Amino acid sequence: MATYTPMIKQYLQVKADYQDAFLFFRLGDFYEMFFDDALKASQELEITLTSREGGGEERIPMCGVPYHSAPNYIEQLINKGYKVAICEQTEDPKTAKGVVKREVVQLITPGTVMEGRGLLEKENNFIATVSVFPGDTYGFACSDLSTGESRATIVNGSVEELINELSISGAKEVVIESSLSPEVQKKLKERSILALSIEDNTDLNESFSELFADLENEQLKNTASRLFNYLYRTQKRSLDHLQKVSVYKVQQYMKIDYFSKRNLELTETIRSTAKKGTLLWLLDETMTAMGGRMLKQWINRPLIDKAEIGRRQELVQLFVGQFFERQELREKLREVYDLERLAGRVAFGNLNPRDLMQLKRSLLQVPSLKHILESLSHEEAALMADRLDPCEEAADLLEQAIVDNPPLSVKEGNIIRDGYNHQLDQYRDASRNGKTWIAMLERDEREKTGIRSLKVGYNRVFGYYIEVTKANLHLLQEGQYERKQTLSNAERFITPELKEKEDLILAAEEKSVELEYQLFTGIRETIKEYIPRLQGLARALSELDVLLGFAELSEQRQYVKPVFSAERKVVLKDGRHPVVEKVMNAQEYVPNDCYMDNEREVLLITGPNMSGKSTYMRQVALTAIMAQIGCFVPATEAVMPIFDQVFTRIGAADDLVSGQSTFMVEMLEAKNAITNATKDSLILFDEIGRGTSTYDGMALAQAMIEYIHDKISAKTLFSTHYHEMTSLENELQKLKNVHVSAVEQNGKVVFLHKIREGAADKSYGIHVAQLAELPADLIERAAEILHILEQTDTPVPLGSESQKSLDSVRETLQNEQDKQSMLQAAETAAASQLSFFDEEPEQKKASGASKKEKQVLDQLNGLEILDMTPLQAMNMLYDLQKKLRK
Numbered sequence: 103m104a105t106y107t108p109m110i111k112q113y114l115q116v117k118a119d120y121q122d123a124f125l126f127f128r129l130g131d132f133y134e135m136f137f138d139d140a141l142k143a144s145q146e147l148e149i150t151l152t153s154r155e156g157g158g159e160e161r162i163p164m165c166g167v168p169y170h171s172a173p174n175y176i177e178q179l180i181n182k183g184y185k186v187a188i189c190e191q192t193e194d195p196k197t198a199k200g201v202v203k204r205e206v207v208q209l210i211t212p213g214t215v216m217e218g219r220g221l222l223e224k225e226n227n228f229i230a231t232v233s234v235f236p237g238d239t240y241g242f243a244c245s246d247l248s249t250g251e252s253r254a255t256i257v258n259g260s261v262e263e264l265i266n267e268l269s270i271s272g273a274k275e276v277v278i279e280s281s282l283s284p285e286v287q288k289k290l291k292e293r294s295i296l297a298l299s300i301e302d303n304t305d306l307n308e309s310f311s312e313l314f315a316d317l318e319n320e321q322l323k324n325t326a327s328r329l330f331n332y333l334y335r336t337q338k339r340s341l342d343h344l345q346k347v348s349v350y351k352v353q354q355y356m357k358i359d360y361f362s363k364r365n366l367e368l369t370e371t372i373r374s375t376a377k378k379g380t381l382l383w384l385l386d387e388t389m390t391a392m393g394g395r396m397l398k399q400w401i402n403r404p405l406i407d408k409a410e411i412g413r414r415q416e417l418v419q420l421f422v423g424q425f426f427e428r429q430e431l432r433e434k435l436r437e438v439y440d441l442e443r444l445a446g447r448v449a450f451g452n453l454n455p456r457d458l459m460q461l462k463r464s465l466l467q468v469p470s471l472k473h474i475l476e477s478l479s480h481e482e483a484a485l486m487a488d489r490l491d492p493c494e495e496a497a498d499l500l501e502q503a504i505v506d507n508p509p510l511s512v513k514e515g516n517i518i519r520d521g522y523n524h525q526l527d528q529y530r531d532a533s534r535n536g537k538t539w540i541a542m543l544e545r546d547e548r549e550k551t552g553i554r555s556l557k558v559g560y561n562r563v564f565g566y567y568i569e570v571t572k573a574n575l576h577l578l579q580e581g582q583y584e585r586k587q588t589l590s591n592a593e594r595f596i597t598p599e600l601k602e603k604e605d606l607i608l609a610a611e612e613k614s615v616e617l618e619y620q621l622f623t624g625i626r627e628t629i630k631e632y633i634p635r636l637q638g639l640a641r642a643l644s645e646l647d648v649l650l651g652f653a654e655l656s657e658q659r660q661y662v663k664p665v666f667s668a669e670r671k672v673v674l675k676d677g678r679h680p681v682v683e684k685v686m687n688a689q690e691y692v693p694n695d696c697y698m699d700n701e702r703e704v705l706l707i708t709g710p711n712m713s714g715k716s717t718y719m720r721q722v723a724l725t726a727i728m729a730q731i732g733c734f735v736p737a738t739e740a741v742m743p744i745f746d747q748v749f750t751r752i753g754a755a756d757d758l759v760s761g762q763s764t765f766m767v768e769m770l771e772a773k774n775a776i777t778n779a780t781k782d783s784l785i786l787f788d789e790i791g792r793g794t795s796t797y798d799g800m801a802l803a804q805a806m807i808e809y810i811h812d813k814i815s816a817k818t819l820f821s822t823h824y825h826e827m828t829s830l831e832n833e834l835q836k837l838k839n840v841h842v843s844a845v846e847q848n849g850k851v852v853f854l855h856k857i858r859e860g861a862a863d864k865s866y867g868i869h870v871a872q873l874a875e876l877p878a879d880l881i882e883r884a885a886e887i888l889h890i891l892e893q894t895d896t897p898v899p900l901g902s903e904s905q906k907s908l909d910s911v912r913e914t915l916q917n918e919q920d921k922q923s924m925l926q927a928a929e930t931a932a933a934s935q936l937s938f939f940d941e942e943p944e945q946k947k948a949s950g951a952s953k954k955e956k957q958v959l960d961q962l963n964g965l966e967i968l969d970m971t972p973l974q975a976m977n978m979l980y981d982l983q984k985k986l987r988k
């Protein structure tokens with residue numbers, strides 16, 4: 103260290119405090135990085151790595167990005183989960199003695215981005231914190247620095263519950279204390295968290311006390327303090343836009359765990375994290391970014407308070423009935439910018455003149471929005487109108503002060519309107535008059551000298567000048583102008599009057615730009631006072647926006663207002679899956695009824711694959727969620743209980759990423775539902791027990807149904823391919839069979855996607871296999887095998903190796919339709935054709951399996967059945983059979 107130059111020493115000192123961040127060290131017009139930072143950044147950002155002398159023995163690796171394009175590079179690093187410390191010169195290099203002072207002015211992290219594409223319009227950017235309290239209790243808090251919104255809650259139960267809260271917030275960065283247990287840290291990292299950051303300071307800062315007014319629990323207060331301390335420590339500036347922390351209870355909302363959310367594709371699809379194809383995508387008719395964010399929050403947290411849901415419903419109903427007013431309101435909202443984030447930028451200090459213009463335009467919409475709402479003469483609409491605070495003085499100020507199309511830069515003038523400030527007007531007059539005088543000068547001098555090509559020009563270095571070409575120089579009198587600059591074919595001159603005017607113009611311009619900047623910051627300070635009011639307005643506007651969107655959608659798609667039943671009744675007439683209906687042609691979608699009550703708690707749904715079982719189940723869940731966020735629902739009549747929780751176990755193929763065996767995940771999710779569900783919950787179990795062997799799976803599935811039926815009485819939709827289970831209807835009083843019907847047309851099966859009472863008609867199985875266009879002799883042959891299997895409860899008389907392989911066959915054929923089709927084929931096959939276990943095999947058994955058979959059996963034995971699709975399994979069977987028959 104001793105031999106390094108003073109600047110490198112300074113760098114190393116600063117860097118010592120920011121080990122986990124890239125240090126952007128300001129040198130002139132560049133941010134430079136050194137040592138390891140330079141090596142890593144040059145790779146990540148694909149920029150040139152160089153080196154420089156630094157006084158040490160070796161040259162120091164270095165790379166840099168120009169100051170003006172830094173935001174782009176910072177964003178790239180942040181999106182990869184890195185942090186960037188911005189180190190600026192904090193004294194004027196002209197007056198500095200020795201090395202210019204430098205300090206870190208901001209630490210930018212994934213959870214604290216305030217600008218750029220990293221900040222998606224319709225997405226919150228939460229940063230969260232968690233703490234472990236004694237006794238299986240956890241603290242959770244999160245803030246969105248860009249909007250100033252914060253929430254906190256106490257989570258009881260397991261780490262999973264905590265992680266569930268975290269997942270709902272979508273936070274990319276989590277602030278933890280350094281002593282947080284490694285297991286919890288590991289679990290956090292598994293959930294698409296970009297960055298874990300350490301903050302151990304939980305001291306309550308006096309300035310938060312108002313923001314923390316609702317936080318009664320001391321431990322939770324500490325948790326929130328840790329988050330706020332981190333924000334202040336990293337941002338190093340006024341965060342006056344941070345709003346009061348709202349404390350909520352997890353039980354205030356319908357509970358949907360992370361997996362169920364994913365399964366139901368509420369805000370992202372299972373396959374990708376895209377929005378398209380999700381419930382959010384369907385429902386998002388919002389006109390503003392704020393509304394888009396609020397809608398997402400609503401979907402993530404459906405209500406359970408009937409009165410609150412009713413309030414939303416009433417406004418939706420009102421807007422559905424008022425087409426013209428609704429369109430007018432929506433048109434006005436289109437002109438409203440992101441007030442929440444604008445308020446954030448006011449406080450944060452990165453507000454630009456264009457932001458002020460956006461603020462102005464937004465505020466100017468409020469009086470007409472209010473007016474339209476009031477004209478509806480409706481109590482709820484009037485209440486909403488009251489909440490729309492037009493912030494008149496702020497609007498007036500902006501209207502008077504800010505021009506219609508201001509530039510982005512605060513340092514180039516053209517921000518403030520004429521007439522707003524007398525002094526500014528004077529400077530502008532002076533500059534304008536000077537310019538007019540100069541324009542006249544050219545005409546006058548041409549006349550005086552008779553040189554028609556004489557012109558007056560301006561450049562940055564020499565200022566204003568009179569230019570005469572060499573050919574015309576002889577027309578000038580000796581000493582008429584002062585010589586200023588010689589070009590190859592012209593001379594440039596000035597005159598004392600020209601110089602005087604120039605000074606006047608430049609001084610006036612400089613002063614006016616400076617004054618405009620002062621006026622701008624003054625206005626910004628005034629607007630700062632309005633931050634809480636702007637945030638209140640933003641909330642009301644977002645709500646209005648979402649509700650208008652619900653109304654728009656409900657009318658377009660002919661949704662009805664759901665009625666809530668205290669008797670835990672479900673009546674859905676002509677219900678539809680809202681997203682599938684939108685994606686496919688509305689005419690093609692087959693609506694379905696759903697009826698459940700205290701006598702019909704469990705619906706056992708049978709039907710071939712691809713007939714629509716899963717769609718039907720999801721449609722019921724999505725309808726419940728839509729109802730509980732206040733939206734109308736896709737049906738012609740809807741009665742619903744208010745569900746406290748929704749559990750789903752859908753599809754086995756989606757768990758590949760989680761690293762756990764699919765069957766384990768299946769059981770964990772089933773356990774979660776079974777241990778937490780109440781009689782007010784909704785459970786969807788799709789094909790449970792598929793992940794293990796047939797009898798195992800069937801036994802588990804049946805036991806689960808019995809348990810739910812007898813002990814929980816939650817409303818349950820249970821789809822199964824185990825046809826055997828339909829007989830449960832005889833034993834379980836509150837269980838009813840329903841099935842998805844199909845018809846035969848021209849010898850082929852056509853799914854009607856229509857749900858009917860009773861168990862599925864078995865005879866369609868064979869057609870399903872035919873639909874897949876499997877070779878006819880294969881189907882027949884496989885059916886023979888299955889037939890035997892079905893008959894054989896005692897071990898099939900084969901060697902133990904063979905028994906194992908038979909089990910594999912059994913698993914391969916576990917799919918209901920395969921089994922059905924083969925059974926059918928077996929029944930029609932002539933008994934004499936059953937050759938597999940006839941005398942010949944008996945003989946073989948005595949002498950042991952032939953070499954050929956052994957090969958086949960080994961191959962069978964080695965199959966990973968669970969990794970195969972039914973079609974692959976079929977193909978494999980076909981191959982095996984071919985080998986045997988050769």
Ligand code: ADP
Nearest residue numbers: 690691692710711712713714715716717718855
């Ligand atoms: P299953 O769960 O029985 O295997 P799915 O619910 O996945 O079947 O449905 C299979 C396909 O059938 C869906 O992708 C959808 O396109 C179509 N489908 C399902 N229900 C309907 C319906 N009610 N009307 C029209 N098409 C439907």
